[in-house]
Amino acid sequence: MANGILAAILSFILPGLGQLYGGQGIMKTVVFLIIALIFYGIGATIFSFIWLLALIFNIYAAYDAYVNVAD
Structure with missing residues (x-):
């Protein structure tokens, strides 16, 4: 299970990285x-x-x- 705080930190460092970590798909990461x-x-x-x-x-x-x- 993914950690929400880690996902937020990753996404703040590089937008999309937290989404990828959270399993939201490559397309959302790329966008x-x-x-x-x-x-x-x-x-x-x-x-x-x-x-x-x-x-x-x-x-x-x-x-x-x-x-x-x-979620």
Whole structure:
């Protein structure tokens, strides 16, 4: 059985990793990872405020991993 807190930590470090750990499937992992890479890429090159969106997305990914593993 997967640990919800560990899933949240993994997903905060790398969005999608907690979802993969929790058994939510590779597709959800890839989608979360692509969204995070887009946010980080745009934030690093064009707009610095995008980093805030990336942080919010990381927090959401961690929350999603925790909730879905805890169920």
